Amino acid sequence: MKKKIWAHLLRNSSIILLIVIVIVASLNANDPVENFFTVMMSQAPFMLVYCLGMTLAIIRGGLDLSIGSVAAFSSYIGALLIIEGYIVPGIITAIAIGAAIGLFNGVLISKINVHPFIATCGTNWVVRGLVLFILAGKKIFGFPEGFKLISTGSIVRFSNTMKISNPFVISIVIFLIVLFVLRKTVLGRQIYSVGANPDATRITGVDTAIVTTIVYIMSGMLAAIAGILYAAVLDCAEPTIGYEYGLMSIAATLIGGTPLSGGKGGVANTVVGVLIIVFLNNALAVLGISHLWQQAVFGIIIIFAALINRIKERQLMLLEMY
Amino acid sequence: MKKTKLLKGKEGLGLLVGIIVLFIFMSIFADNFLSLYNMHNLLKDTSILLIVAVGMTLVILVARIDMSVGSTMSLTAIVTTILLRDGTHIVPAIIAGILCGVLIGLLNGYLVGVQKLNHWVTTFATLSLGKGLALVICDGQIINANSDHLKAIGHNSSVFLGLHVFIWIAAAIFVFMLYVLNKTKFGYKLYSVGGSEQTATLAGMKTSTSYISVYIISGVLASIAGILLASKANNGNATIGDGYEFNAIATVLIGGTPFAGGRGGLTGTLLGAVLISTLKNGLRFIGITPSLQFVIIGVVILIVIIVDVVFNERRKLEEIRRVEQ
Numbered sequence: 001m002k003k004k005i006w007a008h009l010l011r012n013s014s015i016i017l018l019i020v021i022v023i024v025a026s027l028n029a030n031d032p033v034e035n036f037f038t039v040m041m042s043q044a045p046f047m048l049v050y051c052l053g054m055t056l057a058i059i060r061g062g063l064d065l066s067i068g069s070v071a072a073f074s075s076y077i078g079a080l081l082i083i084e085g086y087i088v089p090g091i092i093t094a095i096a097i098g099a100a101i102g103l104f105n106g107v108l109i110s111k112i113n114v115h116p117f118i119a120t121c122g123t124n125w126v127v128r129g130l131v132l133f134i135l136a137g138k139k140i141f142g143f144p145e146g147f148k149l150i151s152t153g154s155i156v157r158f159s160n161t162m163k164i165s166n167p168f169v170i171s172i173v174i175f176l177i178v179l180f181v182l183r184k185t186v187l188g189r190q191i192y193s194v195g196a197n198p199d200a201t202r203i204t205g206v207d208t209a210i211v212t213t214i215v216y217i218m219s220g221m222l223a224a225i226a227g228i229l230y231a232a233v234l235d236c237a238e239p240t241i242g243y244e245y246g247l248m249s250i251a252a253t254l255i256g257g258t259p260l261s262g263g264k265g266g267v268a269n270t271v272v273g274v275l276i277i278v279f280l281n282n283a284l285a286v287l288g289i290s291h292l293w294q295q296a297v298f299g300i301i302i303i304f305a306a307l308i309n310r311i312k313e314r315q316l317m318l319l320e321m322y
Numbered sequence: 323m324k325k326t327k328l329l330k331g332k333e334g335l336g337l338l339v340g341i342i343v344l345f346i347f348m349s350i351f352a353d354n355f356l357s358l359y360n361m362h363n364l365l366k367d368t369s370i371l372l373i374v375a376v377g378m379t380l381v382i383l384v385a386r387i388d389m390s391v392g393s394t395m396s397l398t399a400i401v402t403t404i405l406l407r408d409g410t411h412i413v414p415a416i417i418a419g420i421l422c423g424v425l426i427g428l429l430n431g432y433l434v435g436v437q438k439l440n441h442w443v444t445t446f447a448t449l450s451l452g453k454g455l456a457l458v459i460c461d462g463q464i465i466n467a468n469s470d471h472l473k474a475i476g477h478n479s480s481v482f483l484g485l486h487v488f489i490w491i492a493a494a495i496f497v498f499m500l501y502v503l504n505k506t507k508f509g510y511k512l513y514s515v516g517g518s519e520q521t522a523t524l525a526g527m528k529t530s531t532s533y534i535s536v537y538i539i540s541g542v543l544a545s546i547a548g549i550l551l552a553s554k555a556n557n558g559n560a561t562i563g564d565g566y567e568f569n570a571i572a573t574v575l576i577g578g579t580p581f582a583g584g585r586g587g588l589t590g591t592l593l594g595a596v597l598i599s600t601l602k603n604g605l606r607f608i609g610i611t612p613s614l615q616f617v618i619i620g621v622v623i624l625i626v627i628i629v630d631v632v633f634n635e636r637r638k639l640e641e642i643r644r645v646e647q
Contacts, residue, residue, distance in 0.1 A: 063442070114631050115581065117387075117442040118571075122624040125568065129616035136613070247450050250443065260440045292462055296454025302447035306439050 007319050010312050014257050014269070018276045025283035035282065037162045041154075042233075043278045045171035047248065048271065050226040052178050053219030054249035055270040059182075060212060061195040061262025062116030064219045066105060067249065068242030069128035071227030074098045076131060078228055079140045079237035087147050095224045101127060102220025106213030124246070131239045141236040151233035167229055174225070178218075178267050191215055196263025244295075251298045252277045254305035259313065277301075337576065337593040344600050352607035362486065364603045369492030372595040373547040374566055375573040376499050377540030379591045382574050383503075384516040384532060385583025386434060388540045389445040390426055391570055393452030395548030395563025398422050400456045402549055403467040403558035412471035420545045426452055427541025428534065435533030449567070456560040464559040467552065476553030488550055495543065500588050512536065517584030572623040573598050575630045582634055 009016070022036075029035035050067050057064040078094030101123060108119040150170075154163040182188035190211045193201045202208045223245070231237045256273025258265025280301075284293065349356045374391050381388045402419035406412065430448055434441045467473075474480055480487045503509035515522045515532045522529055547566070552558040577594035579586025601622065605615045 108628070112628055112631055113635060114627060115442070117446075118581075118627055121568070122620060122627060126617055126620040126624065129613055129620055132613035133611065133617055136611075247446075250446070254443075260443055290458070290461075292457045293454065295450045296458060299447045299449070299451030299454055302443065303433065303439075303451070306443060306447070307433075307437060310437060310439065 045167035053222035067223035068245035070223040071242035074224035075227030098220040098224025102217035106216035110209035110212035348604035377543035391544040392563040394544040398545040398548035399552035399558035406469040423541035423545030427538035431534030431537035435530040
C-alpha cells in the first residue's frame with residue numbers, strides 16, 4: 001500500500017509541483033483570479049506552441065535548439081509580406097521557412113548523422129546571424145488590424161482580463177492536432193519507436209530518416225507559428241525574438257516528465273511543464289525577484305528535472321520489480 | 323600501422339596548408355594584415371582561444387562535451403572585476419575567479435560522471451546557470467575593475483622577451499598539458515576512457531574520477547581565459563565569453579580530435595586555434611560587419627562538424643571491414 005502511494009506520488013510529481021507553484025503565485029498576487037487568467041490566456045499559449053515542437057524532438061531522442069532563431073527569422077520574413085497587407089501569404093511563407101530550416105536540421109541529423117545538439121545549435125547560430133545581418137537592428141512594426149487580432153482578439157470576453165483569447169484557442173487546437181498525431185497515427189508510434197531504439201526500429205522496416213526529418217520539420221513549423229503569434233501580439237518583428245526559447249522549452253519538457261533518453265513521455269506532460277514554467281515566472285515576478293535571476297533559475301530547473309527523471313526511472317523500475 | 327601514421331601526418335599537413343592559404347588570401351585582400359602589430363595581436367587572440375580549447379580537447383577526448391566554458395569565462399570575469407573594484411588585492415580576486423571555474427567544473431563532473439546525466443543538456447544547463455549568475459552578480463552592468471594590476475596583465479606594453487604575457491601563459495599551459503596528456507598515467511587513462519568507457523571500467527579503472535577531473539580542468543582553464551579577457555579591457559560583463567564554447571569545439575574538431583573520443587591530441591588543437599583566430603582576425607580586417615562574421619564563422623564551424631562526422635563514419639566502416647577480414 002505504502003509503495004503504491006509512493007509510486008503515485010512519483011508519477012504525478014510534476015502536477016503536485018504545479019499546484020504548489022500556482023498557490024504560491026496566487027497568494028502573493030493582488031487579484032489571484034485576474035492573475036491566473038492573464039497567465040493562462042496571454043503567456044502560456046505562446047510557450048506551449050514552441051514547446052510542442054521541442055517535445056517531439058525529445059521524444060524522437062534528440063533536441064531542437066534552433067527554434068528561437070527560426071521563430072525570429074520566419075516571423076521577420078513573414079512580416080515583410082504582412083506589412084504590405086498580404087496576411088495569409090505572409091503567414092504561409094513564415095511557416096514554410098520554418099519547415100525549410102527544419103528540413104535542413106532533419107537531413108543533417110538523419111542522413112549525415114550529426115548529433116542533434118550540435119546540428120541544431122549550429123543552425124541556431126547561423127540563422128540568428130542571418131537575422132541580425134538582414135535586420136541590422138531594424139524593427140518592423142505597424143501591422144494591419146486583421147493580423148494583430150490573431151493575438152489580441154478573443155472569442156469569449158467577460159472583462160478586460162478575463163477572456164478566452166485567440167492564442168489560447170489556437171494553441172489548444174495545435175496541441176490537439178499534435179496529440180492526435182502522436183497517439184493515433186502510424187507516424188506518431190514510429191516517433192516513439194525511433195526514440196526508444198532507432199536501430200531496432202530500422203530493422204523492423206521503418207524509414208527512420210524520414211520519421212526524424214518529419215519531426216524536425218514539425219518542430220520548425222511550430223517555432224514559426226510561435227514567432228508569428230508573438231510578432232502579432234508585440235505588433236513588431238524584431239531580431240531579438242526567441243533568444244530564450246531553447247532554454248525554456250527544454251526546461252518545460254523535462255520538468256513535464258519527458259526524459260531525454262527518448263521514446264517516453266508525451267505532449268500532455270509538456271502542458272503541465274509549460275504551466276509550471278509560466279507560473280514560476282509569474283511567481284518570481286509577483287514576489288518581486290529581479291528578472292535577471294530568470295536564466296540562472298532555468299539552468300537549475302533543467303538540472304533538477306533531469307536528476308528527478310533519473311531517480312524516477314530507477315525507483316519505478318525497482319517498484320515494478322517487486 | 324604505417325598507413326595510419328601517414329594519414330596522421332597528412333591531417334596535420336592539410337591544416338598547415340589551410341592556414342597558409344588563409345594567410346595568403348588575407349594578406350592580399352586586407353591591408354596591414356601581415357603587419358607585425360597585427361601578427362602580435364593575432365597571437366594574443368590565439369592564446370585566449372587556445373587556453374579554452376586545451377580544456378575542451380581533454381573533455382572531447384573522453385567523449386564528452388563542455389558547453390559551459392563561455393559562461394564560466396563570463397562569470398569569472400565578473401567575479402574578479404567586482405572584487406577588484408571593491409578594493410580586494412589581485413591575488414585573492416584571481417583565486418576567487420578560478421574557484422568559480424572549479425565549482426562549475428565540479429558540478430558538471432558530478433552530474434555527468436557520477437549521475438550519468440546527458441552531457442549535452444547538463445552542460446547546457448550549467449551554461450545558463452553560470453551566465454544567469456553572472457547577470458545577477460553584475461546586475462546587467464559592465465563592471466569597471468579600475469585596477470592597475472589587472473590592467474598590467476593585459477596591457478599592450480606588458481611584453482616579456484618580445485612576446486606578450488598572454489602568449490607566455492598560453493604556451494606554459496599548452497606545454498604542461500601536452501606533458502600530462504602524453505607522459506603521465508592520467509593522460510593514458512583519459513585516452514582509454516575515451517576509447518571505450520566500458521572497456522576502461524572492465525579493466526578496473528574508476529571512470530567517474532576521470533570525468534570529474536577533466537571537467538574541473540576545463541573549468542579552470544576557462545576561468546584563466548576569462549581573467550585574461552577581462553584584463554584586456556580592464557572590465558567585465560556578462561557576455562564577455564559568449565560564443566567561446568563554439569569556437570573551442572570547432573578548434574578541437576579542426577585539430578583532429580573527433581566527438582567519438584579516444585583519438586587526437588593537443589598539437590592539432592594548436593593548429594586549429596591558429597586557423598580559427600586567423601579567420602576571425604582576417605574577416606575583421608576585410609571590413610565585414612560583425613553579424614556577417616557571425617554567419618560566416620557559423621557556416622565554417624558547421625562544415626567542419628559535418629566533415630568530422632562523415633570522416634568518422636567512413637573510419638568506422640573501414641574498421642568493421644578490417645575486423646571482418
